[in-house]
Amino acid sequence: MKKILILLLGITFAANIMAQDVKLPNVSVKTLDGKTINAQDFSNDGKPFVVCFWATWCKPCLMELNTMAEYYEEWQKETGVKIYAVSIDDSRTSGKVLPLVNSSEWDYEVILDVNSELKRSMGVNNPPHTFVCNGKGEIVWQHASYALGDEQHLIDVIRKITVEEK
């Protein structure tokens, strides 16, 4: 009971102080061609970007990425947005990420988070989980799960940021 109280205390404090300008954590991940990059360095020349957690075995994730792929060109022209697709596939399925990305003709920045370090440090419980960062790299919106139509909410958020930042 004592422990639970302490936990509640922690959460209350945490909630009180929750800052708006949370940035991406200092965690190293890999790109598809084997380069190590830090999540802190995700950026888009001062324009908003999206960080989307997914896995090759996650049906709603594939639906989300496939649906966004249909609009990606349009969205980029309109808002300049960039999408980071962070795969949490472990070594069982991480070999399928590159062929899947290519055969699906996705133009995202694909990132491998093979032992889920970034996933854990961003508080992601289950994929899909989508974050929107503003031009300064601050997380301004996030959403767990995907159903057809959620991409419309996402682009509305991005449009709002684009307008605000202009």
Place this chain on the structure above:
Amino acid sequence: MKKIVFLIFILVLCLQGYSQGIFGGKVTGSFQLDMQVSREDSVIGSQNVSEKFLSNGFANILYTNGDFSAGIRFESYLNPILGFAPQYKGAGFANRFASYKKDFLEITLGNYYEQFGNGLIFRSYFEPNLGLDNAMDGIRIVARPLNGITVKGIIGKQRYYWDDIWKTDNGLVRGGDVDLALNDMFPFMANMVTRIGIGGSFVSVYEKAPVEYATINDTLYRLNIPENIGAAAFRLDVSHKAFNLFAEYAQKGQDPNTQNKYIYRKGEALFLTAGYSVKGLGISVAAKRIDNMNFKSRRTELGNMLSVNYLPAITKQHAYSLMAMYPYATQVNGEMGLQADVMYKIKKGTLLGGKYGVDVKFNYSRIHSIDRQQIDEKTPLYAKGTEGYTSDFFKIGDDLYFEELNFELGKKFSNDLKTTFMYSYQTFNPIASGHEGFPFVYANIFVLDGTYRLAKTSSVRAELQFLFTDAQGEEWATGSWCQATLEYNLGGKWFAALTDQWNYGNETGDKTHYYNVSIGCTINTTRIQLSYGKQRKGIMCIGGVCREVPASNGLFATITSSF
């Protein structure tokens, strides 16, 4: 306990400091709570739950301030929901750490997760939905002294439920890993089309030797069990234009343990993947050979806890429930197998591709035993205290463990209607679920899945699944099945789903309907889901690891959230 209170105190202090503008710092976190009320049902075999109400929960709180971060995780299993090990019963802080990153160095104290290469000799990870956590408790150092060079060092002990691991005799795990990305290291290679990465790792586990005896050729011997068990792995990663190749080879020293029946044979693992992919086409082939690679920080441990390494199954990870009815799990004592994937997009505007194009996916895998021969005529296979067996590296063993062929078509008819058709043929040796010597299960499985957009942000999804098999009369083989699912999504916030899984082909038992109704709501990162119905006894597999889940009948609720 004192330490934890102290940690909280520091955390709170930091937070208060923040509000006064002395410290910066951010707090993030996540939370999950599963609740279950299950009733007895003799037909599906769900048992009476005497405490009526079961729940599993965890909350992560992470504090970050520039280069410093610290976190705690509180877990509660009051009492563990069905399918979780009873040893989890209880509540408390299961995980705490502090980490500092400066320049090229990162130091973590307390609990941490890490993986070397593919994990063949070391992987520490957390899979809460499966009740898996082999977090290390100790020190981790990661250094990136020069571009392209990563050096890691770890030392510590692994979590074992709620045990105070420092008071147990569980093994101490030590290891190191070096990863070199040659193109980033050498300026002259920076712009080369060919990218090369190499890596090597070493892990050693120290555990006191128990007193064990074995009778070999009618003589009783006291076994000389090694106290330090070492394992090493090397890897190579090459990509050139559309081609890529990844290879990792690992060896483990003598490690007599319960899983391998106390034999002295060395362990060995090889994992190879090769791929070719261009826009619209992806091909990947994987091969694997595992020989005596059970590696735990306690010799007598069986099952999923205290694993030092991770041996991925090279079979498809299914998303549809009837396709996943017969899942394969890696046989750590030995197996060899192949997997091939071809993914192709038929271009839009062609005869077959239609207006939007068609996604075609093909997958095949086949897993066998490894070759095993007696060490001499007198000594049977796996005789305790001996080498156990000899094996020809390239010879395929006689026993088929698993074979599967999958074919998938994804077709979009309009911006509002998307469909998937999938077919799978599976040959399942019950040995994969721990039942040796039973007849194989052969199954043909069909799935049709369609999503239709009703309005800008609402949709319906329907799913039909059929599993045809003649296999009857065992707990895991009860004839054919079919399943129908209907799901409705409203405005990206609400959803409702109806599922019925019907064991219509059961000739030796009841043709049970496993119906399930769920409703849920997602608001940003908070998701609440409520289900009522029956759940089939079987294996639940996530992330390549499987866990038995018992039959249940009743109410299930889940809340997840993160901030």
